[in-house]
Amino acid sequence: MDFSIKTLDGKTPVTAQKTGCLVVGVLDGKKLASGAQALAGNPAIVAALKSGDLSGKPGSTLLLRDVAGVTAQRVLLVGMGSDEAILEKSFSTAAASIIRTLATLGATDALLALPLQAIKDRDAAWAINVLVAAGRDSIYRPDALKSKKDPVPTGVSKIAFAADKAETPVFKLAIAQSVALANGVELTKELGNLAANVCTPTYLANTAKKLARDFKLGVEVLDRKQLEALKMGSFLSVTNGSDQPPKFIVIKHLGGKIKDAPVVLVGKGITFDSGGISLKPGSGMDEMKYDMCGAASVLGTFRAIAEMQLKLNVIGIIPTCENMPSGSATKPGDIVTSMAGLTIEVLNTDAEGRLVLCDALTYAERFNPAVVVDIATLTGACIVALGHHNSGLFTRSDAPHDKLANELLAAGKTSGDTAWRMPIEDAYQEQLKSNFADIANIGGQPAGSVTAACFLERFTKKYTWAHLDIAGTAWKSGAAKGATGRPVPLLTNFLIGRAKAA
Ligand code: BES
Ligand code: MN
Ligand code: ZN
Numbered sequence: 307m308d309f310s311i312k313t314l315d316g317k318t319p320v321t322a323q324k325t326g327c328l329v330v331g332v333l334d335g336k337k338l339a340s341g342a343q344a345l346a347g348n349p350a351i352v353a354a355l356k357s358g359d360l361s362g363k364p365g366s367t368l369l370l371r372d373v374a375g376v377t378a379q380r381v382l383l384v385g386m387g388s389d390e391a392i393l394e395k396s397f398s399t400a401a402a403s404i405i406r407t408l409a410t411l412g413a414t415d416a417l418l419a420l421p422l423q424a425i426k427d428r429d430a431a432w433a434i435n436v437l438v439a440a441g442r443d444s445i446y447r448p449d450a451l452k453s454k455k456d457p458v459p460t461g462v463s464k465i466a467f468a469a470d471k472a473e474t475p476v477f478k479l480a481i482a483q484s485v486a487l488a489n490g491v492e493l494t495k496e497l498g499n500l501a502a503n504v505c506t507p508t509y510l511a512n513t514a515k516k517l518a519r520d521f522k523l524g525v526e527v528l529d530r531k532q533l534e535a536l537k538m539g540s541f542l543s544v545t546n547g548s549d550q551p552p553k554f555i556v557i558k559h560l561g562g563k564i565k566d567a568p569v570v571l572v573g574k575g576i577t578f579d580s581g582g583i584s585l586k587p588g589s590g591m592d593e594m595k596y597d598m599c600g601a602a603s604v605l606g607t608f609r610a611i612a613e614m615q616l617k618l619n620v621i622g623i624i625p626t627c628e629n630m631p632s633g634s635a636t637k638p639g640d641i642v643t644s645m646a647g648l649t650i651e652v653l654n655t656d657a658e659g660r661l662v663l664c665d666a667l668t669y670a671e672r673f674n675p676a677v678v679v680d681i682a683t684l685t686g687a688c689i690v691a692l693g694h695h696n697s698g699l700f701t702r703s704d705a706p707h708d709k710l711a712n713e714l715l716a717a718g719k720t721s722g723d724t725a726w727r728m729p730i731e732d733a734y735q736e737q738l739k740s741n742f743a744d745i746a747n748i749g750g751q752p753a754g755s756v757t758a759a760c761f762l763e764r765f766t767k768k769y770t771w772a773h774l775d776i777a778g779t780a781w782k783s784g785a786a787k788g789a790t791g792r793p794v795p796l797l798t799n800f801l802i803g804r805a806k807a808a
Contacts, residue, residue: 307441309481312466313474315637319344321376326413328378331386331421335362339421340727348375348509364396364405391426405440409459419468431480438484448499448788487798490610491791497602498789501596502578507626511553521612524558540644544658547626547635552627559620567676568619572666574659574682575601575626582629582655583637599780600681606794618805625662641743651743659684664765687754689778696726698775700759706770722797734760
């Protein structure tokens, strides 16, 4: 799908534009929204708005053909709600409807003359991103491993945004950023959806290397020997039952000043989580191929910020392996020593995410990070707590952590990829007591997502840190089974905000 700008001036109003479909916004089902004033006196449009054929509802549509006085082959009227200041939700609904309708037309191109500047609390860049994201999502198919590809709609594939001269540079940048983000989201979906026998730790490492080649990023992949030398006993304990070699990926986008402390993103990369000896039940176990979605979101975010050439130093760390049962697998009750020196009693081998992350979080110390954010499909309990709408956001609650949490929450809101804050408190740490080691890897049933975060917290004392539990948001089950690409929009927006502040 191709997105571009059409710059209009007084001599070439929207009415004179050659296009398969001119899309304009309507308020209350009766009144043209801003961006489409040139159509105001057109008798056919006036009659259509008077007819009552278009409801006031956001996303309602009315398609007109061969409108006299308009060069476009079709005019698509789209309801934007009833308020002069269009609500964010109304615009998003209208955008989804526009993309859906354009896919059904005989036309191949469209020109959008929409009220991009009239959205309450949001700007045109936000609106453009909503449309680009919806457009790209509509043509994505998880068919990489099908011999016959799933059909995509044959309708409109070229979308132009009408802009005046002053708007043109702003809109251009917004399109470029939105396309870069969509490319990142798509990479994350693609990696998530790949079967676990294809998307192995080695495959993720090769993907990182290719990304680094394509975008001139730094990359380093550590293998088992190097991880042993680093004393990553906790991470390595998870790989014991697997025939696939573990990989530890470090990827670097150094777009900021040399002396600027980097933002470090750490992504859980369990390419298949069988549970290990604490084997998971069989039904739905295939979905544990998605247990590397934290890692995939880090790679997707790098894909996005690299294309944007973001002026910020960002380092990605991905501990990746399989969690499998075998004669050599870690057993419940085994005690392992983490890179930080803390001993861990592995009471449940299915609580493996925290075991790989803790060593990666210790490794992150060497970068003197500005902040560290880890992203993980960490707990089923997070789905119980928050469902599939919000990712769980966990931080300590002092001032620097409140600031980081608020940045992440705001980035989630802006990008429609929301998170909800959850607690980290000493009281929960009690649940991780072990009689035989410094800490146990599970804290029992109550507040399972919180005790998992509390486990990680022990390894993050040296910097400001946030944890995103994406167990409920990284993929969908059922008929629409597939990776969502979340939280790449949240992370990318967060980093854009950081780059602006730097
Ligand atoms: N990867 C899972 C968490 C998960 C489960 C994500 C289902 C999405 C859907 C994680 O490794 C895990 O198995 N966690 C256990 C922890 C428990 C043993 C303390 C869980 O959530 O059951
Ligand atoms: Mn598990
Ligand atoms: Zn897992």
